[in-house]
Amino acid sequence: MGHDSHESYLSDTMTPLDGITVLDLTRVLSGPYCTMMLADMGARVIKIEQPGKGDDTRAWGPPFLEGESAYFLSINRNKESVTLDFKQPAGRRILDRLLASADVLVENFRPGTLPKLGLDYATLAPKYPRLVYCSISGFGHTGPRHREAGYDAVMQGEGGLMSITGAADGPPFRLGVAIADVVSGMFAAQGVTAALLARERTGRGQEVDIAMLDSVVALLSYQAGIYFATGAAPQRMGNRHPTIVPYETFAASDGDFVIAVGNDDQWRRFCEVTGFEQHERFATNRLRVVNYGELRPLLGAALKAQTRADWIEKLKGAGVPCGSVRDLHEVFTDPQIAAREMIAELNHPKAGPLKLVGTPLKFSDTPGELRTPPPTLGEHTEPILATLGFTADEITAFRAERVI
Numbered sequence: 001m002g003h004d005s006h007e008s009y010l011s012d013t014m015t016p017l018d019g020i021t022v023l024d025l026t027r028v029l030s031g032p033y034c035t036m037m038l039a040d041m042g043a044r045v046i047k048i049e050q051p052g053k054g055d056d057t058r059a060w061g062p063p064f065l066e067g068e069s070a071y072f073l074s075i076n077r078n079k080e081s082v083t084l085d086f087k088q089p090a091g092r093r094i095l096d097r098l099l100a101s102a103d104v105l106v107e108n109f110r111p112g113t114l115p116k117l118g119l120d121y122a123t124l125a126p127k128y129p130r131l132v133y134c135s136i137s138g139f140g141h142t143g144p145r146h147r148e149a150g151y152d153a154v155m156q157g158e159g160g161l162m163s164i165t166g167a168a169d170g171p172p173f174r175l176g177v178a179i180a181d182v183v184s185g186m187f188a189a190q191g192v193t194a195a196l197l198a199r200e201r202t203g204r205g206q207e208v209d210i211a212m213l214d215s216v217v218a219l220l221s222y223q224a225g226i227y228f229a230t231g232a233a234p235q236r237m238g239n240r241h242p243t244i245v246p247y248e249t250f251a252a253s254d255g256d257f258v259i260a261v262g263n264d265d266q267w268r269r270f271c272e273v274t275g276f277e278q279h280e281r282f283a284t285n286r287l288r289v290v291n292y293g294e295l296r297p298l299l300g301a302a303l304k305a306q307t308r309a310d311w312i313e314k315l316k317g318a319g320v321p322c323g324s325v326r327d328l329h330e331v332f333t334d335p336q337i338a339a340r341e342m343i344a345e346l347n348h349p350k351a352g353p354l355k356l357v358g359t360p361l362k363f364s365d366t367p368g369e370l371r372t373p374p375p376t377l378g379e380h381t382e383p384i385l386a387t388l389g390f391t392a393d394e395i396t397a398f399r400a401e402r403v404i
Contacts, residue, residue, distance in 0.1 A: 033055075037359075045079040065352060091398075098388070100130070104196070135208070137210075139211050139212075160233075163236065194206060239258075250369050256325040273314045276299070341358045354374075
């Protein structure tokens with residue numbers, strides 16, 4: 001299907017994924033985050049939703065804005081919504097017409113669901129050899145646990161992330177965002193774009209199999225390196241870093257701030273600015289890590305003496321990395337965030353003026369863009385069916401039969 005030429009090629013700049021059409025069979029967070037990233041980069045994303053209900057997150061709240069879920073609104077911009085029951089024969093016929101002109105299909109059903117409907121990659125690939133087919137699931141499509149469902153909190157636990165998050169003497173914590181879902185969506189978007197690039201060379205699509213558990217494990221990076229090197233599982237350290245000191249939060253007289261002393265030169269400058277005595281037993285990072293138990297209380301006492309604004313001004317002036325622990329109000333009123341266009345505004349037909357997080361991907365020549373607000377349920381069903389060649393009478397019949 002792609003973009004109409006007047007939509008894409010008369011603008012001053014192309015977007016990176018101009019002309020790519022994505023059929024989006026996902027819901028909740030991991031899949032919609034992936035397709036939002038693709039949509040921000042210019043792909044046309046046709047979101048298939050359950051008639052009468054839609055994506056589960058449409059009901060998640062409060063808060064709601066004029067009946068629209070803030071959760072749903074946060075991850076579904078730049079998409080078109082088609083309500084379709086593709087388990088019905090007529091619905092499958094509509095889906096097949098959409099597939100015939102799609103470059104990418106993204107789904108996050110539990111493994112084993114779509115093969116029963118003939119919608120798995122093995123079934124579709126012979127008919128649509130250029131299709132890039134991306135699956136996101138809890139455990140992937142191989143391995144002894146592949147049929148289990150995946151939920152973010154479970155994956156943060158099973159992937160080891162919770163075991164290293166939280167205070168040393170407290171319980172394990174999940175992150176304040178659904179990071180297993182989000183990072184799975186990010187890896188999926190990366191996989192789709194890489195598969196599209198490969199298709200330029202081979203002429204063939206392929207299957208991209210993303211597991212939430214794999215995605216969380218991939219985040220472990222240096223913590224995994226510590227485990228592989230020592231054979232011992234890293235323990236929770238609160239906000240402390242396992243191999244750099246001081247690199248954590250401290251309490252000033254009026255609030256928490258972060259210090260990130262990444263090398264010994266920064267440590268010397270830190271000591272000069274704060275007046276902290278340069279003891280020999282803390283002179284190198286290795287010694288600071290080894291003697292952390294002695295160093296931390298001394299630093300804590302010294303840094304409580306002034307406000308965080310005073311410390312941050314002095315430390316920044318000396319080139320020592322630091323910053324406040326900010327709430328979201330402070331984040332979204334920062335001129336830097338505004339300058340980077342990380343707050344976008346779109347006008348939603350029901351919710352009205354809508355603020356959304358902008359895209360972090362900045363391009364010099366083919367930037368992405370936020371074009372359209374998150375769709376209302378089924379907003380694009382009839383116009384898209386009309387472009388597929390279905391008549392007004394057929395569309396009326398589909399609606400009566402609850403196919404759409």
